[in-house]
Amino acid sequence: MLLFDDEHSKNLLTVRLHKYSIPVTESGCLIWCGWVNKFGYGKISVMDKGRWVHRVAYEIEHGPIPSGLDIDHLCRVRCCVNPNHLEAVTRRTNLLRGDTVTSAHAQQTMCKRGHFLEGENLRIENKPGGLKARQCRECDRLRRRVRYRRKKVVSNGKRGFEIMDVVV
Ligand SMILES: [Zn+2]
Ligand SMILES: [Zn+2]
Numbered sequence: 001m002l003l004f005d006d007e008h009s010k011n012l013l014t015v016r017l018h019k020y021s022i023p024v025t026e027s028g029c030l031i032w033c034g035w036v037n038k039f040g041y042g043k044i045s046v047m048d049k050g051r052w053v054h055r056v057a058y059e060i061e062h063g064p065i066p067s068g069l070d071i072d073h074l075c076r077v078r079c080c081v082n083p084n085h086l087e088a089v090t091r092r093t094n095l096l097r098g099d100t101v102t103s104a105h106a107q108q109t110m111c112k113r114g115h116f117l118e119g120e121n122l123r124i125e126n127k128p129g130g131l132k133a134r135q136c137r138e139c140d141r142l143r144r145r146v147r148y149r150r151k152k153v154v155s156n157g158k159r160g161f162e163i164m165d166v167v168v
Contacts (some may be wrong), residue, residue, distance in 0.1 A: 061083030
């Protein structure tokens with residue numbers, strides 16, 4: 001299903017997508033800095049509905065995703081929205097690819113945004129109950145750099161907020 005019905009809404013969506021994304025020069029990944037779930041997949045709101053941001057990025061660049069196909073991240077960074085890192089594949093191919101030793105290894109050594117969790121970049125955080133969590137300093141920095149400005153809006157008679165700006 002196409003997520004925008006005309007060029008104008010496509011352009012607005014493209015602008016929003018890029019506003020909340022930061023390129024990683026070494027890998028070419030375009031990292032989504034908006035909301036991500038615990039598995040690292042990002043969402044963007046399109047006409048009041050949360051949509052997977054990598055699928056939106058794919059459709060903006062390549063057109064509608066054929067029904068029944070999944071979008072696979074060739075770079076294995078789940079919050080990457082660089083359309084050149086995305087490929088429409090059958091679910092079977094996606095599951096097979098995701099099951100490789102490389103991807104299992106990648107999950108241990110990288111944070112959910114794809115930064116290497118080692119050396120200077122690794123910060124161990126003490127959690128209640130003596131638990132420890134591996135945190136990423138690069139993500140700490142991103143979080144500090146990204147500030148949302150919200151504007152009150154009324155659309156279709158509904159009150160809500162729209163994210164207006166990110167100060168980077
Ligand atoms: Zn990527
Ligand atoms: Zn990180």
